[in-house]
Amino acid sequence: MELFWYIIIATILTVFFILDGYDFGAGIIHLFFAKKEKDKEVITKSAGLFWDSNEVWLVAAGGTLFMAFPTFYASVFSGFYLPLIIVLWLIIFRAMGLEFRGQFSYQMWKDIWDKSFGISSLLLAFFFGVALGNIVRGVNLGAVENGVSVHEGHFFFLPLWNSDFSPLNETPGVIDWFTIIIGLISVVVLAIHGANWIVLKTKSSINEKLKTIVFRLNIVLLLLTILSVIVWLNINPNAFSNFVERPYLFVFPLVYLSGLIGLFFIKRLEKDIYSFILSTLLIIGGITASLASLFPVILPSTNNVNESLTIYNTAASEYGLSVALNWGIIGFILLFVYMIIQKRLMGGKIDDMDYGH
Amino acid sequence: MEDMIFYDRLQFAFTITFHYIFPQLTMGLSLMIVYFKWKFLRNKIEKYNNAAKFFMKIFAVNFTMGVITGIPMEFQFGTNWAKFSELTGGIIGQTLAMEGTFSFFLESSFLALFIFGEKLMGQKLHFLTGFLVFLGSWGSGYFILATNAWMQHPVGYEILDNGTYVLENFSALFKNPWLLPTFLHNQMASLITSAFVVASIGAFYILRNKNKEYGKLFLKTGVVFGFTASVLVAFPTGDWNAKNVAKYQPASFAAMEGIFETEPKGAEIVLIGQPNMVEKKLDNKIAVPNILSFLTYQEWDRQILGMDKFKKEELPDNIPALYYAYHIMVGLGTIFIGIMGLSAFFLWRKKLYTIKPLLWGIMFLVPFPYIANLTGWYVAELGRQPYLVYGLLKTSDGISPTVSSGNTLFTLLGFVALYMLLGLLFLVLVGKTIHQGPKPQKH
Numbered sequence: 093m094e095l096f097w098y099i100i101i102a103t104i105l106t107v108f109f110i111l112d113g114y115d116f117g118a119g120i121i122h123l124f125f126a127k128k129e130k131d132k133e134v135i136t137k138s139a140g141l142f143w144d145s146n147e148v149w150l151v152a153a154g155g156t157l158f159m160a161f162p163t164f165y166a167s168v169f170s171g172f173y174l175p176l177i178i179v180l181w182l183i184i185f186r187a188m189g190l191e192f193r194g195q196f197s198y199q200m201w202k203d204i205w206d207k208s209f210g211i212s213s214l215l216l217a218f219f220f221g222v223a224l225g226n227i228v229r230g231v232n233l234g235a236v237e238n239g240v241s242v243h244e245g246h247f248f249f250l251p252l253w254n255s256d257f258s259p260l261n262e263t264p265g266v267i268d269w270f271t272i273i274i275g276l277i278s279v280v281v282l283a284i285h286g287a288n289w290i291v292l293k294t295k296s297s298i299n300e301k302l303k304t305i306v307f308r309l310n311i312v313l314l315l316l317t318i319l320s321v322i323v324w325l326n327i328n329p330n331a332f333s334n335f336v337e338r339p340y341l342f343v344f345p346l347v348y349l350s351g352l353i354g355l356f357f358i359k360r361l362e363k364d365i366y367s368f369i370l371s372t373l374l375i376i377g378g379i380t381a382s383l384a385s386l387f388p389v390i391l392p393s394t395n396n397v398n399e400s401l402t403i404y405n406t407a408a409s410e411y412g413l414s415v416a417l418n419w420g421i422i423g424f425i426l427l428f429v430y431m432i433i434q435k436r437l438m439g440g441k442i443d444d445m446d447y448g449h
Numbered sequence: 450m451e452d453m454i455f456y457d458r459l460q461f462a463f464t465i466t467f468h469y470i471f472p473q474l475t476m477g478l479s480l481m482i483v484y485f486k487w488k489f490l491r492n493k494i495e496k497y498n499n500a501a502k503f504f505m506k507i508f509a510v511n512f513t514m515g516v517i518t519g520i521p522m523e524f525q526f527g528t529n530w531a532k533f534s535e536l537t538g539g540i541i542g543q544t545l546a547m548e549g550t551f552s553f554f555l556e557s558s559f560l561a562l563f564i565f566g567e568k569l570m571g572q573k574l575h576f577l578t579g580f581l582v583f584l585g586s587w588g589s590g591y592f593i594l595a596t597n598a599w600m601q602h603p604v605g606y607e608i609l610d611n612g613t614y615v616l617e618n619f620s621a622l623f624k625n626p627w628l629l630p631t632f633l634h635n636q637m638a639s640l641i642t643s644a645f646v647v648a649s650i651g652a653f654y655i656l657r658n659k660n661k662e663y664g665k666l667f668l669k670t671g672v673v674f675g676f677t678a679s680v681l682v683a684f685p686t687g688d689w690n691a692k693n694v695a696k697y698q699p700a701s702f703a704a705m706e707g708i709f710e711t712e713p714k715g716a717e718i719v720l721i722g723q724p725n726m727v728e729k730k731l732d733n734k735i736a737v738p739n740i741l742s743f744l745t746y747q748e749w750d751r752q753i754l755g756m757d758k759f760k761k762e763e764l765p766d767n768i769p770a771l772y773y774a775y776h777i778m779v780g781l782g783t784i785f786i787g788i789m790g791l792s793a794f795f796l797w798r799k800k801l802y803t804i805k806p807l808l809w810g811i812m813f814l815v816p817f818p819y820i821a822n823l824t825g826w827y828v829a830e831l832g833r834q835p836y837l838v839y840g841l842l843k844t845s846d847g848i849s850p851t852v853s854s855g856n857t858l859f860t861l862l863g864f865v866a867l868y869m870l871l872g873l874l875f876l877v878l879v880g881k882t883i884h885q886g887p888k889p890q891k892h
Contacts, residue, residue: 141561141565142561144512144513144516144557144560144561145554145557145558145561147516147520148549148553148554148557148558150520151519151520151523151549151553152546152549152550152553152554154520154523154524154527154549155523155542155545155546155547155548155549155550156542156546156549156550158523158526158527158534158538158541158542158545158546159538159539159542159543159545159546160542161538162534162535162536162537162538162539162542163535163538165526165527165534165535165538165542166527166531166532166534166535166538166849167531167535168527169524169526169527169528169531169534170527170528170529170531170849170850170851170852171851173528173529173849173851173852173856173860174856174859174860176524176527176528177521177524177528177860177863180520180521180524181863181867183517183520184517184518184867184871187513187516187517188517188871188874191510191513192874192878195878195881196881235851243850243851244850246535247531247849247850247851248851249851249852249853408538408539408542408615408616409539409615409616411615411616411617412539412540412543412615412616412619415543415616415619416543416546419547419550419551420550423547423550423551424550426550426551426554426555427550427554430554430555430558430559431558433558433562434558434561434562437562437566437569437570438561438565
């Protein structure tokens, strides 16, 4: 039952990153590459029409995580207190950018909200990668000092960074040079994903240029990916033991790799949807491969005193999990149905759609 | 430790207060939008359709605000109340997760369709999307109140040796005797807010002599909805809630009614007075004898326990705030019945649109339903103190053990600054929508 909910929540989270990922990515592209007012407007629209229904997946992920793994929820949310609250502020700034831009037509107003949308999208993409990096690297559970836990074994608190930014420090910070690399990977992946979304959904004048940009970003991504694997193995020599023991798990990194390789051929792809699918594979593969490398651990302990958090020692009661399954199944079918109805009705290029106001 | 609890509570109180400005409008307004759209389907008068679309614009701004201030609420269970989340997540996580998966989803998916899809879908489907938005928003309210009801009156649980609360009976969460009365009371209260907003925009248009036909429609609809809801919020739903508090939280009941000393026979109802916590009495009290006993138990001489009969640690920790919140809520509720009753009377006599003082009154009363809604929630939450889960888990035992007060103050200050900015922009946007008016814009 724990395993089942783990898969459901991992699925919801992955869907969240695929969906909200493209509007984060659109924000990053918007920040760096959109120069003409018409392009800026249509890129904002390609995110603005969808962001709130995409963010519902975040709420659903939070809610189900709370219900199924309350100990994990409590531990991680209080332990990563500062970065999480900062993420909340960025989400608010981003939403303001998307919703307020079109309300008045003078340029200065638009410029303010364009920057708000773009910069917070960039930082959010970075922070989400950093979060994944932290989960993979592990934390000092129980805040152990000199072999003694200061707190209960499943609680901790991470500063934003340590003086040396080292992941090997006894009490690592949220931002260290390993998590920075993962953060950059996340920025590049979502930028690629966002660019593909813009090409798919709009007739912006930079569409052709974006394909070249995706190609170049993909080279950067390849280098960053290799770098991250080397660093990861340096921090934790056993990082890939799960894959060695259970070779079928290799399917997840392969999904990532197929996306990565496929995107090098972006200019030869016949339909725009193909490149979007490839960047979707990047996201699916990236998240699932990271989770699979840890399984069944969901937050490794970096000390020898307290054991890592797993899906088994943080789950709610058996009865609770199984009764939630009854409404959960209906709920998740509905989630997908709503999503499909909505995407259907708003299919095709969105340039000519009337964006409210 | 003390200041950790203080800042955690302050941050939650601040962020939830700001958040609840928005859902209380959207819940009520969604029903009124469904009404306008339904009238349009029946009579095909364009005015009703424009009214539905105009208020959906206002709804959308409020909904966005509700979403971006609502995500921090869900997060804060984990960030600031980690121990509480760990211990009770197996239970309240159920209802919170259902809120996210069923209702919130419904609301946000179909809101976009309602706003952008009228031409695409045709009128009947457009009505249906509006109805689904309404269903989603009331469903959200229901699941949130189910969560709160469990905290007020825990049912269907079992406590393990390590202090964890485990779910024992899922359906008990929804059969909780606390749930239905608070849900209905809360929905009627939010309908009052939206009715006042609709009516006051109507009054504004009439007084400004602009969009007058819409002004009359809004005023009429607002008054009819407002009067109905004002009555229903007091009786039976408010009455029903008070009886629940008297039954399940007698200490809170004594505190909110301001009964310091137990009277031998029937208890008086306090209308005005200031709690004096040093001398344990009400200063400048005006009270009517025996009424409280009658209202609560329909017996003039029934004894009601005062605060003197409870131990200090059973009583709420901020009695004056609880007392004032309750009396402000009840006082405003009474004023709403009065002004909406008067307006309904003149509407019936077909004189409403010409009585200017009344129109001015309706227009300027619009902040007060918001205050009544928020103080109502303060009554529920302050009344539950010093517990998070009534009678079982103390508030002081629920906070995150590793988050220092300095960090909470830092984030609290950030929220204050950000929400001030957000509030300002919100007013500008709503003001702009009202200024543009409900007539279709020419492109």
